[in-house]
Amino acid sequence: MKATRLNFLLPLCLGFIISFTSCKKDDPEPKYSVPKVDLTEVGANNGKTVIAGSDLHLEAQLTAEALIQKVDVEIHQQEGSFEIKKSYTEGKYIGVKSTEFHEHLDIPEDAPGGVYHLHLTVYDKKGQSSTAESELTVRGRGPVVNNLKYGSKDVRDDGIANVGLEGIANSKLYISGEITSVAKVKSVVLRLDQKGDQVGSLVKDIDITDQFDAATGKLNAGVSIPWDMRRHPGTYNMKITVADENALVTEINSEVEVSINPFIENFELGSGHDAGDRINRIAYIGKDVHIQGDIYCLVNRLSSIRIEIVQDVAANPRILTKIYDTETGYFGAIGGTRNDHFHQHIDIPADMPEGKYNFSILVTDRQGLRYERKLNLQLKKP
Numbered sequence: 001m002k003a004t005r006l007n008f009l010l011p012l013c014l015g016f017i018i019s020f021t022s023c024k025k026d027d028p029e030p031k032y033s034v035p036k037v038d039l040t041e042v043g044a045n046n047g048k049t050v051i052a053g054s055d056l057h058l059e060a061q062l063t064a065e066a067l068i069q070k071v072d073v074e075i076h077q078q079e080g081s082f083e084i085k086k087s088y089t090e091g092k093y094i095g096v097k098s099t100e101f102h103e104h105l106d107i108p109e110d111a112p113g114g115v116y117h118l119h120l121t122v123y124d125k126k127g128q129s130s131t132a133e134s135e136l137t138v139r140g141r142g143p144v145v146n147n148l149k150y151g152s153k154d155v156r157d158d159g160i161a162n163v164g165l166e167g168i169a170n171s172k173l174y175i176s177g178e179i180t181s182v183a184k185v186k187s188v189v190l191r192l193d194q195k196g197d198q199v200g201s202l203v204k205d206i207d208i209t210d211q212f213d214a215a216t217g218k219l220n221a222g223v224s225i226p227w228d229m230r231r232h233p234g235t236y237n238m239k240i241t242v243a244d245e246n247a248l249v250t251e252i253n254s255e256v257e258v259s260i261n262p263f264i265e266n267f268e269l270g271s272g273h274d275a276g277d278r279i280n281r282i283a284y285i286g287k288d289v290h291i292q293g294d295i296y297c298l299v300n301r302l303s304s305i306r307i308e309i310v311q312d313v314a315a316n317p318r319i320l321t322k323i324y325d326t327e328t329g330y331f332g333a334i335g336g337t338r339n340d341h342f343h344q345h346i347d348i349p350a351d352m353p354e355g356k357y358n359f360s361i362l363v364t365d366r367q368g369l370r371y372e373r374k375l376n377l378q379l380k381k382p
């Protein structure tokens, strides 16, 4: 019984509704189509890639019949919680029917690298909205190396890597610098490979991670140059590879000179043995000057050491020369040695003029290979 009654009532209802809407035909509620977003460029050349710490170029064509109310950009990690949001609620894009959206969004330096989603949503004044989506790859900022210096122990940035002999010399390639990195530094590896494609080309990978201090960001490495490299001296490509925990890698490519020449470490030149005097590069007239250093001739052995002190004047400079070799009796006891802890005091004659002098210590080995260290020396009256 109930069912028949309902069947009877329904047509009545419908008839009422139909007649009601037809009454409103003269004054229709305007209909606006939903806004449109055409995302034309994400990243430079629509590469859909951006580097953390830089800005992201975005271009889109926006249309909204009911006029644009708001534009939202949301960038979020596909896996992870990092997100960047930006809303445009005033300015040239707002209150217009159609516009070209062009913005550069800052991507923070600490944005983790990886795959992100980008959503660009346009809202119209009727509350309708449309969203365009794109994938975006954020490349994290890799480690950065500053103030890199490399070379021999004393001079540090001369680019010379002295071949060492296990257990004998401190002969090394010294590397220093500062590393900044968003993510933790995972490894620092040095690669030396002999330039050119000659037979016997050597490649060495040396892990120096343990010589990087993560707390201070300072790299201070002394890398032993393998003894077998003495057979292949010359120019090597040097590559330092710094990798962080996110596998972002920074490479520094340079060159070093793997040397089998003599070399000097821990060199001192000064007026005496008191603190500071050892390296003050001052000599007092009528007294003696302190000269000290560890001299290495690992490959070819020592032949001679020559010291020259030359007055820094244009004409007729006063010169003081001293030779240490077999003839002068210096190598009487240690002839043919590979290294020498050289420590000598040279008398400065009372009649030598005071002023600026150029000091040089020249070491020659038995093959005639040489090493010279030049320094300024000041001669003063005591």
Ligand SMILES: [Zn+2]
Binding pocket: 057, 058, 102, 103, 104
């Ligand atoms: Zn742009």
Ligand SMILES: [Zn+2]
Binding pocket: 076, 117, 118, 119
């Ligand atoms: Zn998404």
Ligand SMILES: [Zn+2]
Binding pocket: 272, 273, 290, 291, 292, 343, 344, 345
């Ligand atoms: Zn001394």
